[in-house]
Amino acid sequence: MTNAAKRTRSVGQSSGEHVNPFGDVANRANPDHAMTIPDAVRRCRWIAVDLNARGFGLFVIGPALERQVLSPCFDAAHPGIAIETSLIASGDKSEIVSHARMSSVPCWWSDEKAVPGTFPTLDWCQRIEPLAPGTSGIAFPVHYGRKCGLAVFFGPDIALEPHSLFDIHARCFSLFEAVMRLRPGSAAKIPAISKRELECLKLTANGYTSDEIARLLSLSVHTANQYLSNTTQKLNAVNRMHAVAKALRLGLIE
Amino acid sequence: MNSLAIRTEPDSYAGRLASRGDLTSFFMTVTAEIGADCYMLVTIQHDQDSNTARIIASNWIHDAIELAGHRLIARLAQSPAAMPGTRPRSIVPQEGSGGSATMSGEEAKLLDVLGHSEIYSLGVYAGGQHYFLLFSASDTGKIIPESLTQAQLRCCYALSQSPALVGVVTTEDRLSQRERECLSWVSEGKTTDEIALILGVSGTTISNYITHAIQKLSANNRAMAIATAIRSGII
Numbered sequence: 001m002t003n004a005a006k007r008t009r010s011v012g013q014s015s016g017e018h019v020n021p022f023g024d025v026a027n028r029a030n031p032d033h034a035m036t037i038p039d040a041v042r043r044c045r046w047i048a049v050d051l052n053a054r055g056f057g058l059f060v061i062g063p064a065l066e067r068q069v070l071s072p073c074f075d076a077a078h079p080g081i082a083i084e085t086s087l088i089a090s091g092d093k094s095e096i097v098s099h100a101r102m103s104s105v106p107c108w109w110s111d112e113k114a115v116p117g118t119f120p121t122l123d124w125c126q127r128i129e130p131l132a133p134g135t136s137g138i139a140f141p142v143h144y145g146r147k148c149g150l151a152v153f154f155g156p157d158i159a160l161e162p163h164s165l166f167d168i169h170a171r172c173f174s175l176f177e178a179v180m181r182l183r184p185g186s187a188a189k190i191p192a193i194s195k196r197e198l199e200c201l202k203l204t205a206n207g208y209t210s211d212e213i214a215r216l217l218s219l220s221v222h223t224a225n226q227y228l229s230n231t232t233q234k235l236n237a238v239n240r241m242h243a244v245a246k247a248l249r250l251g252l253i254e
Numbered sequence: 255m256n257s258l259a260i261r262t263e264p265d266s267y268a269g270r271l272a273s274r275g276d277l278t279s280f281f282m283t284v285t286a287e288i289g290a291d292c293y294m295l296v297t298i299q300h301d302q303d304s305n306t307a308r309i310i311a312s313n314w315i316h317d318a319i320e321l322a323g324h325r326l327i328a329r330l331a332q333s334p335a336a337m338p339g340t341r342p343r344s345i346v347p348q349e350g351s352g353g354s355a356t357m358s359g360e361e362a363k364l365l366d367v368l369g370h371s372e373i374y375s376l377g378v379y380a381g382g383q384h385y386f387l388l389f390s391a392s393d394t395g396k397i398i399p400e401s402l403t404q405a406q407l408r409c410c411y412a413l414s415q416s417p418a419l420v421g422v423v424t425t426e427d428r429l430s431q432r433e434r435e436c437l438s439w440v441s442e443g444k445t446t447d448e449i450a451l452i453l454g455v456s457g458t459t460i461s462n463y464i465t466h467a468i469q470k471l472s473a474n475n476r477a478m479a480i481a482t483a484i485r486s487g488i489i
Contacts, residue, residue: 101487102382103414104407143379144337146487166404174339206300207478242443244477248484254300 040179041078047153047171048076050164054155055132057085058179061097061148068097070150073179084132088152096128100141100150106169110136111156121162140169142176145251149176190250191234200227202253205244271416277311280412285313288401290389292370295378295420296331297385300485307331310385310420318368322361329356330373331386337377338410342402344372344394365390372397376406381417382487429488433467436460438489441480 057075137154151172294312370390473479
Protein backbone atom coordinates (compact mmCIF):
# COMPACT_ATOMS: atom_id res chain seq x y z
CA MET A 1 0.00 0.00 0.00
CA THR A 2 2.72 2.41 0.91
CA ASN A 3 4.42 1.70 -2.38
CA ALA A 4 1.28 2.46 -4.29
CA ALA A 5 0.80 5.67 -2.33
CA LYS A 6 4.36 6.71 -3.03
CA ARG A 7 3.91 6.05 -6.72
CA THR A 8 0.68 7.98 -6.94
CA ARG A 9 2.27 10.90 -5.18
CA SER A 10 5.22 10.96 -7.52
CA VAL A 11 2.84 10.99 -10.49
CA GLY A 12 1.36 14.18 -9.11
CA GLN A 13 4.71 15.80 -8.54
CA SER A 14 6.21 14.45 -11.78
CA SER A 15 9.50 14.13 -9.98
CA GLY A 16 12.68 12.86 -11.55
CA GLU A 17 12.25 9.40 -10.10
CA HIS A 18 10.78 6.86 -12.53
CA VAL A 19 7.10 6.23 -12.21
CA ASN A 20 5.90 2.82 -13.18
CA PRO A 21 2.39 2.94 -14.60
CA PHE A 22 2.01 -0.83 -14.16
CA GLY A 23 3.69 -1.00 -10.79
CA ASP A 24 0.71 -1.63 -8.61
CA VAL A 25 -1.50 -4.65 -9.01
CA ALA A 26 -4.54 -2.85 -7.69
CA ASN A 27 -4.26 -0.04 -10.22
CA ARG A 28 -3.71 -2.37 -13.13
CA ALA A 29 -5.40 -1.39 -16.35
CA ASN A 30 -8.46 -3.41 -17.35
CA PRO A 31 -7.12 -6.69 -18.77
CA ASP A 32 -9.86 -6.67 -21.42
CA HIS A 33 -8.50 -3.42 -22.73
CA ALA A 34 -7.34 -3.99 -26.30
CA MET A 35 -3.60 -4.37 -26.30
CA THR A 36 -1.02 -4.60 -29.02
CA ILE A 37 2.42 -6.21 -29.03
CA PRO A 38 4.10 -2.78 -28.62
CA ASP A 39 1.91 -2.23 -25.52
CA ALA A 40 3.07 -5.57 -24.17
CA VAL A 41 6.71 -4.67 -24.86
CA ARG A 42 6.21 -1.42 -22.97
CA ARG A 43 4.67 -3.23 -20.02
CA CYS A 44 7.50 -5.73 -20.03
CA ARG A 45 10.06 -2.93 -20.22
CA TRP A 46 8.62 -1.47 -17.04
CA ILE A 47 9.03 -4.79 -15.27
CA ALA A 48 12.63 -4.85 -16.52
CA VAL A 49 13.13 -1.31 -15.16
CA ASP A 50 11.96 -2.43 -11.73
CA LEU A 51 14.41 -5.35 -11.85
CA ASN A 52 17.19 -3.15 -13.18
CA ALA A 53 17.48 -5.65 -16.04
CA ARG A 54 19.01 -4.68 -19.34
CA GLY A 55 17.39 -7.34 -21.45
CA PHE A 56 14.09 -9.15 -21.37
CA GLY A 57 12.01 -11.47 -23.46
CA LEU A 58 8.73 -13.32 -23.41
CA PHE A 59 8.76 -16.91 -24.65
CA VAL A 60 5.98 -19.35 -25.36
CA ILE A 61 6.41 -23.05 -24.66
CA GLY A 62 4.49 -25.29 -27.03
CA PRO A 63 2.30 -28.11 -25.72
CA ALA A 64 4.07 -30.93 -27.57
CA LEU A 65 6.30 -32.75 -25.08
CA GLU A 66 8.74 -33.82 -27.77
CA ARG A 67 9.53 -30.29 -28.82
CA GLN A 68 11.29 -28.71 -25.87
CA VAL A 69 11.74 -25.26 -27.34
CA LEU A 70 11.20 -21.70 -26.27
CA SER A 71 9.51 -19.71 -29.03
CA PRO A 72 10.25 -16.00 -28.72
CA CYS A 73 7.25 -13.70 -28.57
CA PHE A 74 9.04 -10.39 -28.28
CA ASP A 75 12.12 -8.97 -26.59
CA ALA A 76 13.84 -5.73 -25.64
CA ALA A 77 14.88 -5.10 -29.25
CA HIS A 78 11.31 -5.27 -30.57
CA PRO A 79 10.51 -5.13 -33.50
CA GLY A 80 13.96 -6.62 -34.08
CA ILE A 81 15.39 -9.64 -32.32
CA ALA A 82 18.11 -9.36 -29.70
CA ILE A 83 21.15 -11.68 -29.91
CA GLU A 84 20.34 -12.99 -26.43
CA THR A 85 16.89 -14.01 -27.60
CA SER A 86 18.36 -16.14 -30.38
CA LEU A 87 20.70 -17.69 -27.82
CA ILE A 88 17.89 -18.42 -25.41
CA ALA A 89 15.70 -19.88 -28.16
CA SER A 90 18.45 -22.17 -29.46
CA GLY A 91 20.26 -25.10 -27.91
CA ASP A 92 19.02 -27.66 -25.42
CA LYS A 93 16.50 -26.01 -23.15
CA SER A 94 14.84 -29.16 -21.84
CA GLU A 95 15.70 -28.28 -18.21
CA ILE A 96 13.93 -24.95 -18.13
CA VAL A 97 11.13 -26.06 -20.46
CA SER A 98 10.12 -29.02 -18.33
CA HIS A 99 10.45 -26.92 -15.19
CA ALA A 100 8.09 -24.26 -16.55
CA ARG A 101 5.59 -26.91 -17.63
CA MET A 102 5.41 -28.40 -14.16
CA SER A 103 5.94 -25.52 -11.78
CA SER A 104 5.37 -21.84 -11.19
CA VAL A 105 8.51 -21.37 -9.10
CA PRO A 106 10.94 -18.83 -10.65
CA CYS A 107 14.43 -19.89 -11.77
CA TRP A 108 17.57 -17.85 -11.70
CA TRP A 109 21.12 -17.91 -12.99
CA SER A 110 24.14 -15.96 -12.07
CA ASP A 111 27.31 -14.90 -13.81
CA GLU A 112 30.37 -16.72 -12.43
CA LYS A 113 32.18 -13.45 -11.88
CA ALA A 114 29.34 -11.85 -10.00
CA VAL A 115 29.32 -11.78 -6.23
CA PRO A 116 27.67 -14.93 -4.85
CA GLY A 117 24.12 -14.45 -3.69
CA THR A 118 22.90 -12.21 -6.49
CA PHE A 119 19.32 -12.96 -5.59
CA PRO A 120 19.06 -13.58 -1.85
CA THR A 121 15.28 -13.64 -2.26
CA LEU A 122 15.50 -16.58 -4.65
CA ASP A 123 17.86 -18.80 -2.64
CA TRP A 124 15.11 -21.39 -2.34
CA CYS A 125 14.53 -21.52 -6.10
CA GLN A 126 16.25 -23.67 -8.68
CA ARG A 127 19.49 -22.33 -10.11
CA ILE A 128 19.75 -23.04 -13.83
CA GLU A 129 22.39 -22.98 -16.55
CA PRO A 130 22.76 -19.38 -17.79
CA LEU A 131 20.24 -18.68 -20.54
CA ALA A 132 22.36 -15.77 -21.77
CA PRO A 133 26.13 -15.73 -21.16
CA GLY A 134 27.89 -13.04 -19.15
CA THR A 135 24.79 -11.94 -17.25
CA SER A 136 22.63 -12.84 -14.34
CA GLY A 137 18.95 -13.33 -14.79
CA ILE A 138 15.59 -14.56 -13.61
CA ALA A 139 13.04 -16.63 -15.52
CA PHE A 140 9.42 -16.53 -14.36
CA PRO A 141 7.16 -19.39 -15.51
CA VAL A 142 3.75 -18.05 -16.52
CA HIS A 143 0.52 -19.88 -17.31
CA TYR A 144 -2.74 -18.96 -18.90
CA GLY A 145 -5.26 -21.67 -19.68
CA ARG A 146 -3.33 -24.47 -21.33
CA LYS A 147 -0.69 -22.01 -22.52
CA CYS A 148 2.64 -21.99 -20.81
CA GLY A 149 5.37 -19.41 -21.12
CA LEU A 150 8.49 -17.93 -19.65
CA ALA A 151 9.27 -14.29 -18.92
CA VAL A 152 13.04 -13.81 -18.85
CA PHE A 153 14.92 -10.83 -17.45
CA PHE A 154 18.69 -10.49 -17.43
CA GLY A 155 21.54 -8.01 -17.19
CA PRO A 156 24.78 -7.49 -15.32
CA ASP A 157 23.15 -5.36 -12.62
CA ILE A 158 19.84 -7.14 -12.25
CA ALA A 159 18.49 -7.14 -8.70
CA LEU A 160 15.31 -8.34 -7.08
CA GLU A 161 14.13 -6.49 -4.03
CA PRO A 162 12.79 -8.93 -1.44
CA HIS A 163 9.41 -7.25 -1.33
CA SER A 164 8.80 -7.14 -5.04
CA LEU A 165 8.93 -10.83 -5.99
CA PHE A 166 5.17 -11.40 -5.81
CA ASP A 167 4.37 -8.13 -7.54
CA ILE A 168 6.83 -8.76 -10.39
CA HIS A 169 5.69 -12.35 -10.92
CA ALA A 170 2.03 -11.33 -10.83
CA ARG A 171 2.75 -8.69 -13.49
CA CYS A 172 4.46 -11.35 -15.64
CA PHE A 173 1.35 -13.53 -15.37
CA SER A 174 -0.88 -10.64 -16.30
CA LEU A 175 1.36 -9.70 -19.23
CA PHE A 176 1.35 -13.27 -20.53
CA GLU A 177 -2.43 -13.45 -20.25
CA ALA A 178 -2.77 -10.22 -22.21
CA VAL A 179 -0.41 -11.46 -24.94
CA MET A 180 -2.11 -14.86 -25.17
CA ARG A 181 -5.50 -13.20 -25.45
CA LEU A 182 -4.32 -11.09 -28.33
CA ARG A 183 -2.54 -13.80 -30.26
CA PRO A 184 -5.44 -15.99 -31.34
CA GLY A 185 -7.48 -12.78 -31.43
CA SER A 186 -8.12 -13.18 -35.14
CA ALA A 187 -11.77 -13.71 -34.28
CA ALA A 188 -12.61 -13.91 -37.96
CA LYS A 189 -10.78 -17.22 -38.20
CA ILE A 190 -12.90 -18.93 -35.55
CA PRO A 191 -16.00 -20.21 -37.31
CA ALA A 192 -19.47 -19.44 -35.99
CA ILE A 193 -20.74 -22.60 -34.33
CA SER A 194 -24.23 -22.70 -32.88
CA LYS A 195 -24.91 -23.32 -29.21
CA ARG A 196 -26.53 -26.67 -29.92
CA GLU A 197 -23.59 -27.82 -32.04
CA LEU A 198 -21.16 -26.86 -29.29
CA GLU A 199 -23.25 -28.74 -26.75
CA CYS A 200 -23.01 -31.89 -28.85
CA LEU A 201 -19.29 -31.44 -29.32
CA LYS A 202 -18.77 -30.91 -25.60
CA LEU A 203 -20.62 -34.11 -24.80
CA THR A 204 -18.56 -35.95 -27.40
CA ALA A 205 -15.41 -34.68 -25.70
CA ASN A 206 -16.77 -36.00 -22.41
CA GLY A 207 -17.08 -39.48 -23.84
CA TYR A 208 -20.71 -39.66 -24.90
CA THR A 209 -21.79 -41.50 -28.03
CA SER A 210 -24.29 -40.09 -30.51
CA ASP A 211 -27.03 -42.24 -29.02
CA GLU A 212 -26.39 -40.93 -25.54
CA ILE A 213 -26.18 -37.33 -26.75
CA ALA A 214 -29.49 -37.72 -28.54
CA ARG A 215 -31.10 -39.01 -25.36
CA LEU A 216 -29.57 -36.32 -23.13
CA LEU A 217 -30.56 -33.44 -25.39
CA SER A 218 -33.86 -35.04 -26.50
CA LEU A 219 -32.88 -35.11 -30.16
CA SER A 220 -33.03 -37.84 -32.74
CA VAL A 221 -29.75 -39.65 -33.37
CA HIS A 222 -29.73 -38.26 -36.90
CA THR A 223 -29.98 -34.69 -35.66
CA ALA A 224 -27.16 -35.23 -33.18
CA ASN A 225 -24.99 -36.70 -35.93
CA GLN A 226 -25.95 -33.84 -38.25
CA TYR A 227 -24.88 -31.29 -35.62
CA LEU A 228 -21.57 -33.08 -35.17
CA SER A 229 -20.82 -33.32 -38.87
CA ASN A 230 -21.72 -29.62 -39.27
CA THR A 231 -19.23 -28.73 -36.56
CA THR A 232 -16.60 -30.99 -38.08
CA GLN A 233 -17.05 -29.22 -41.41
CA LYS A 234 -17.04 -25.74 -39.92
CA LEU A 235 -13.84 -26.47 -38.06
CA ASN A 236 -12.32 -27.82 -41.24
CA ALA A 237 -11.65 -31.12 -39.50
CA VAL A 238 -11.62 -34.58 -41.04
CA ASN A 239 -13.45 -36.46 -38.29
CA ARG A 240 -14.94 -36.11 -34.83
CA MET A 241 -11.72 -36.65 -32.91
CA HIS A 242 -10.08 -33.98 -34.99
CA ALA A 243 -13.01 -31.61 -34.39
CA VAL A 244 -12.86 -32.20 -30.62
CA ALA A 245 -9.12 -31.53 -30.61
CA LYS A 246 -9.49 -28.37 -32.68
CA ALA A 247 -12.35 -27.02 -30.58
CA LEU A 248 -10.39 -27.62 -27.37
CA ARG A 249 -7.29 -25.96 -28.73
CA LEU A 250 -9.26 -22.97 -29.99
CA GLY A 251 -10.93 -22.68 -26.60
CA LEU A 252 -14.43 -23.19 -28.01
CA ILE A 253 -15.02 -25.87 -25.38
CA GLU A 254 -13.17 -26.31 -22.14
CA MET B 255 0.60 -3.41 8.42
CA ASN B 256 2.50 -5.93 10.43
CA SER B 257 1.25 -9.10 8.75
CA LEU B 258 2.36 -7.77 5.36
CA ALA B 259 5.91 -7.49 6.61
CA ILE B 260 5.90 -11.09 7.82
CA ARG B 261 4.54 -12.31 4.53
CA THR B 262 7.28 -10.81 2.36
CA GLU B 263 10.19 -12.31 4.23
CA PRO B 264 12.06 -14.71 1.97
CA ASP B 265 11.71 -17.59 4.43
CA SER B 266 7.97 -17.48 4.24
CA TYR B 267 7.87 -18.93 0.72
CA ALA B 268 10.96 -21.10 0.94
CA GLY B 269 9.35 -23.70 3.13
CA ARG B 270 8.55 -27.02 1.52
CA LEU B 271 5.49 -28.85 2.65
CA ALA B 272 6.39 -32.32 3.83
CA SER B 273 3.03 -33.77 4.81
CA ARG B 274 -0.70 -33.25 4.58
CA GLY B 275 -0.46 -31.74 8.04
CA ASP B 276 1.96 -29.12 6.73
CA LEU B 277 -0.40 -28.45 3.87
CA THR B 278 -3.29 -27.86 6.25
CA SER B 279 -1.33 -25.52 8.50
CA PHE B 280 0.02 -23.69 5.45
CA PHE B 281 -3.50 -23.07 4.16
CA MET B 282 -4.72 -22.11 7.64
CA THR B 283 -1.96 -19.52 7.93
CA VAL B 284 -2.64 -18.04 4.50
CA THR B 285 -6.39 -18.03 5.16
CA ALA B 286 -5.91 -16.16 8.42
CA GLU B 287 -3.48 -13.69 6.86
CA ILE B 288 -5.87 -12.57 4.15
CA GLY B 289 -8.74 -12.27 6.63
CA ALA B 290 -10.72 -15.25 5.34
CA ASP B 291 -12.41 -18.01 7.36
CA CYS B 292 -12.37 -20.91 4.92
CA TYR B 293 -10.27 -22.32 2.12
CA MET B 294 -10.85 -25.02 -0.44
CA LEU B 295 -8.49 -26.39 -3.08
CA VAL B 296 -10.15 -28.15 -6.01
CA THR B 297 -9.53 -29.44 -9.52
CA ILE B 298 -12.23 -29.68 -12.14
CA GLN B 299 -13.38 -32.95 -13.62
CA HIS B 300 -15.18 -33.07 -16.94
CA ASP B 301 -16.55 -36.58 -16.67
CA GLN B 302 -20.25 -35.78 -16.64
CA ASP B 303 -22.41 -33.53 -18.79
CA SER B 304 -21.42 -30.74 -16.44
CA ASN B 305 -18.21 -30.11 -14.52
CA THR B 306 -17.72 -31.33 -11.00
CA ALA B 307 -15.13 -30.37 -8.43
CA ARG B 308 -12.66 -32.79 -6.92
CA ILE B 309 -11.81 -31.43 -3.50
CA ILE B 310 -8.17 -31.81 -2.53
CA ALA B 311 -8.00 -29.83 0.68
CA SER B 312 -10.60 -27.83 2.54
CA ASN B 313 -11.75 -26.69 5.95
CA TRP B 314 -15.38 -26.28 4.97
CA ILE B 315 -17.66 -28.19 7.29
CA HIS B 316 -18.88 -31.43 5.78
CA ASP B 317 -22.53 -30.36 5.66
CA ALA B 318 -21.67 -27.23 3.71
CA ILE B 319 -19.97 -29.26 0.99
CA GLU B 320 -22.88 -31.69 0.98
CA LEU B 321 -25.47 -28.92 0.68
CA ALA B 322 -23.62 -26.81 -1.85
CA GLY B 323 -22.75 -29.83 -3.99
CA HIS B 324 -19.76 -30.48 -6.18
CA ARG B 325 -21.31 -28.87 -9.23
CA LEU B 326 -21.93 -25.53 -7.57
CA ILE B 327 -18.41 -25.66 -6.14
CA ALA B 328 -17.06 -26.31 -9.64
CA ARG B 329 -18.99 -23.30 -10.93
CA LEU B 330 -17.67 -21.18 -8.05
CA ALA B 331 -14.12 -22.25 -8.79
CA GLN B 332 -14.34 -21.61 -12.50
CA SER B 333 -16.30 -18.38 -12.50
CA PRO B 334 -13.64 -15.72 -12.82
CA ALA B 335 -10.70 -18.04 -12.03
CA ALA B 336 -8.24 -15.19 -11.84
CA MET B 337 -4.61 -16.07 -12.49
CA PRO B 338 -2.04 -14.00 -10.57
CA GLY B 339 -1.98 -10.41 -11.74
CA THR B 340 -5.67 -10.00 -12.45
CA ARG B 341 -7.61 -8.29 -9.74
CA PRO B 342 -9.80 -10.88 -8.03
CA ARG B 343 -13.45 -10.12 -7.35
CA SER B 344 -15.83 -11.75 -4.93
CA ILE B 345 -18.14 -14.11 -6.80
CA VAL B 346 -21.14 -14.02 -4.50
CA PRO B 347 -23.71 -11.59 -5.94
CA GLN B 348 -24.88 -8.70 -3.79
CA GLU B 349 -28.02 -9.30 -1.78
CA GLY B 350 -31.19 -8.58 -3.73
CA SER B 351 -29.42 -8.49 -7.11
CA GLY B 352 -31.09 -11.79 -8.00
CA GLY B 353 -28.04 -13.85 -8.79
CA SER B 354 -25.30 -13.79 -11.38
CA ALA B 355 -24.00 -15.93 -14.20
CA THR B 356 -22.28 -18.15 -11.65
CA MET B 357 -25.15 -18.78 -9.29
CA SER B 358 -28.80 -18.06 -8.66
CA GLY B 359 -30.09 -15.89 -5.84
CA GLU B 360 -31.11 -19.03 -3.90
CA GLU B 361 -27.65 -20.52 -4.20
CA ALA B 362 -26.14 -17.25 -2.98
CA LYS B 363 -28.53 -17.32 -0.02
CA LEU B 364 -27.63 -20.93 0.74
CA LEU B 365 -23.90 -20.12 0.72
CA ASP B 366 -24.57 -17.11 2.92
CA VAL B 367 -26.38 -19.29 5.47
CA LEU B 368 -23.50 -21.76 5.34
CA GLY B 369 -21.08 -18.97 6.24
CA HIS B 370 -19.67 -18.12 2.82
CA SER B 371 -20.94 -14.61 2.23
CA GLU B 372 -17.98 -13.61 0.14
CA ILE B 373 -15.93 -16.01 -1.93
CA TYR B 374 -12.86 -15.43 -4.05
CA SER B 375 -11.62 -17.95 -6.59
CA LEU B 376 -7.94 -17.92 -7.48
CA GLY B 377 -6.23 -19.94 -10.18
CA VAL B 378 -3.17 -21.89 -9.06
CA TYR B 379 -0.76 -23.70 -11.35
CA ALA B 380 1.43 -26.48 -9.98
CA GLY B 381 2.69 -29.86 -11.06
CA GLY B 382 1.53 -29.29 -14.62
CA GLN B 383 -2.06 -28.87 -13.54
CA HIS B 384 -4.53 -26.10 -12.85
CA TYR B 385 -6.12 -25.86 -9.44
CA PHE B 386 -8.66 -23.47 -8.03
CA LEU B 387 -8.40 -22.02 -4.59
CA LEU B 388 -11.57 -20.74 -2.96
CA PHE B 389 -11.22 -18.36 -0.04
CA SER B 390 -14.38 -17.40 1.77
CA ALA B 391 -15.50 -15.41 4.78
CA SER B 392 -18.72 -15.20 6.75
CA ASP B 393 -19.02 -11.43 6.34
CA THR B 394 -18.47 -9.40 3.21
CA GLY B 395 -15.45 -7.13 3.39
CA LYS B 396 -13.45 -9.35 5.75
CA ILE B 397 -11.05 -10.58 3.06
CA ILE B 398 -8.40 -8.06 2.10
CA PRO B 399 -8.40 -8.01 -1.73
CA GLU B 400 -4.90 -6.49 -1.90
CA SER B 401 -3.41 -9.47 -0.10
CA LEU B 402 -4.87 -12.06 -2.48
CA THR B 403 -2.21 -11.89 -5.20
CA GLN B 404 0.53 -12.62 -2.67
CA ALA B 405 -1.47 -15.46 -1.17
CA GLN B 406 -2.13 -16.84 -4.65
CA LEU B 407 1.54 -16.84 -5.67
CA ARG B 408 2.60 -18.30 -2.34
CA CYS B 409 0.21 -21.17 -2.93
CA CYS B 410 1.54 -21.57 -6.49
CA TYR B 411 5.10 -21.79 -5.14
CA ALA B 412 4.27 -24.06 -2.23
CA LEU B 413 2.24 -26.53 -4.30
CA SER B 414 4.79 -26.44 -7.13
CA GLN B 415 7.43 -27.55 -4.66
CA SER B 416 5.41 -30.45 -3.33
CA PRO B 417 3.10 -31.54 -6.14
CA ALA B 418 2.82 -35.07 -4.78
CA LEU B 419 0.93 -33.77 -1.74
CA VAL B 420 -2.03 -32.60 -3.75
CA GLY B 421 -2.32 -35.95 -5.47
CA VAL B 422 -1.03 -34.98 -8.87
CA VAL B 423 -0.68 -38.13 -10.89
CA THR B 424 1.13 -36.91 -13.95
CA THR B 425 -0.68 -38.70 -16.71
CA GLU B 426 2.28 -38.04 -18.96
CA ASP B 427 4.30 -40.57 -16.98
CA ARG B 428 1.60 -43.15 -17.31
CA LEU B 429 1.39 -42.98 -21.09
CA SER B 430 4.25 -44.45 -23.06
CA GLN B 431 6.00 -42.40 -25.69
CA ARG B 432 4.40 -44.47 -28.45
CA GLU B 433 0.90 -44.18 -26.99
CA ARG B 434 1.24 -40.43 -26.75
CA GLU B 435 2.48 -40.25 -30.30
CA CYS B 436 -0.52 -42.21 -31.55
CA LEU B 437 -2.95 -40.04 -29.59
CA SER B 438 -1.47 -36.88 -30.99
CA TRP B 439 -1.88 -38.26 -34.53
CA VAL B 440 -5.49 -39.16 -33.75
CA SER B 441 -6.01 -35.58 -32.59
CA GLU B 442 -4.72 -34.45 -35.97
CA GLY B 443 -7.55 -36.39 -37.54
CA LYS B 444 -5.55 -39.38 -38.74
CA THR B 445 -7.18 -42.81 -38.95
CA THR B 446 -5.62 -45.97 -37.57
CA ASP B 447 -4.42 -47.02 -41.04
CA GLU B 448 -2.87 -43.63 -41.71
CA ILE B 449 -1.02 -43.69 -38.38
CA ALA B 450 0.19 -47.21 -39.19
CA LEU B 451 1.67 -45.85 -42.42
CA ILE B 452 3.21 -42.83 -40.70
CA LEU B 453 4.85 -44.83 -37.92
CA GLY B 454 5.64 -47.84 -40.09
CA VAL B 455 3.98 -50.47 -37.91
CA SER B 456 0.85 -52.54 -38.39
CA GLY B 457 -2.66 -51.22 -37.86
CA THR B 458 -3.30 -53.75 -35.11
CA THR B 459 -0.34 -52.41 -33.14
CA ILE B 460 -1.67 -48.87 -33.50
CA SER B 461 -5.13 -49.98 -32.33
CA ASN B 462 -3.51 -51.60 -29.33
CA TYR B 463 -1.56 -48.45 -28.45
CA ILE B 464 -4.70 -46.37 -28.66
CA THR B 465 -6.76 -48.86 -26.66
CA HIS B 466 -4.12 -48.82 -23.93
CA ALA B 467 -4.04 -45.03 -23.96
CA ILE B 468 -7.84 -44.91 -23.66
CA GLN B 469 -7.68 -47.30 -20.70
CA LYS B 470 -4.90 -45.42 -18.97
CA LEU B 471 -6.76 -42.14 -19.31
CA SER B 472 -9.92 -43.93 -18.09
CA ALA B 473 -11.82 -42.65 -21.09
CA ASN B 474 -14.86 -44.21 -22.75
CA ASN B 475 -13.71 -43.79 -26.31
CA ARG B 476 -11.18 -42.09 -28.58
CA ALA B 477 -12.86 -38.68 -28.54
CA MET B 478 -12.82 -38.62 -24.75
CA ALA B 479 -9.22 -39.79 -24.61
CA ILE B 480 -8.23 -36.96 -26.94
CA ALA B 481 -10.12 -34.44 -24.83
CA THR B 482 -8.59 -35.71 -21.58
CA ALA B 483 -5.11 -35.69 -23.07
CA ILE B 484 -5.43 -32.13 -24.36
CA ARG B 485 -6.94 -30.91 -21.10
CA SER B 486 -4.10 -32.33 -19.08
CA GLY B 487 -1.53 -31.02 -21.53
CA ILE B 488 -0.19 -34.40 -22.64
CA ILE B 489 -0.63 -33.64 -26.33
